[in-house]
Amino acid sequence: MAYEILNRFIPESKYKTKAPYHMIPQSITIHNTWNDAAALSEISYMTNNANMVSYHAAIDDRYAVQAIPFSRNAFHAGDGGNGKGNRTSIGIEICYSKSGGPKYAAAEENAIEYVAHILKDKGWGMDRVKWHRDWSGKNCPHRILDEGRAQSVRNRIGARLAELKGEKVPSKPSAVVRDYLLNGDSSPAVKILQESLNKTGVRPPLDADGIFGDATEKAVRAFQKSNNLLVDGIWGKASQSKLDAILANLNKPNPPAKPAEKPKEDEEVKEAIVIGSSADYGSAEILSIRTKTGIYPKRGLPDNRLEHVYLVGATKDGIDAAKFTVLSGGTRFKTAQKVEEYLKKM
């Protein structure tokens, strides 16, 4: 499995909402997206919405996409506007965690590689690797935690880090640096290949077991032959890009119907929490978790009329909404108090 690093940095105009503070990173926080979208979709969604949720990079089975420089903070840890997680930790989202399966497995493998490289570059040890849960108690990364694999994922990162530092000779050539597959391989990437070949009509369909055996090689050779590729039975870049093109065509019957996936929200925002300044972020965050409502700076609100707006430190001026819940107290402490009282009554 290999990934390509893509930079899709948010525009600086978004710093105020997504990454307002300079940061000297102290740790890496691992998340699961709890969603089934690809990394590029996750990043474009995160970048284009106006709420104060952000993270540094999203990783899927093919790409590691960075959106925020590690020298700026991101709001991913759920521990408040001044929380260590939100202010000093690099947030990494592993994609496809909702349904799991081979794409998720490959994404997780790539995330392990990515995290190990950051640790190596910064001269950090495993103590710098955190789960989202460590900061806020949220059950995230849900798939890793629910499957009881927290320790095993840590072990895999640790082993890879040791390899990168030259402390341990890898027992077999690392699959990560290879960009081809061949007979004898077994990995999530092989499983993806088998499933993809089946979609092109391989008969009888391959057993998608992740093991590149003779049947898979035969199918690869047949694929290469019928697509005028070099017939060597090795699955490399040329074969993959041909397959990608074929699969893209197969999916065409419903062409541009789906623009960018909008993973976590409905088309139209109906409720919002509006903060006065970043000092109110901590209070707003708790309210946001309890009410499942996004946090917005006033100037970042959507254009449509809103049904309900919580004011946390902000005033009504210039906000078009049918209903307001005013939790602004004049100072951040009084505002925090009002939010707390409101939550108690919920």
Ligand SMILES: [Zn+2]
């Ligand atoms: Zn998380």
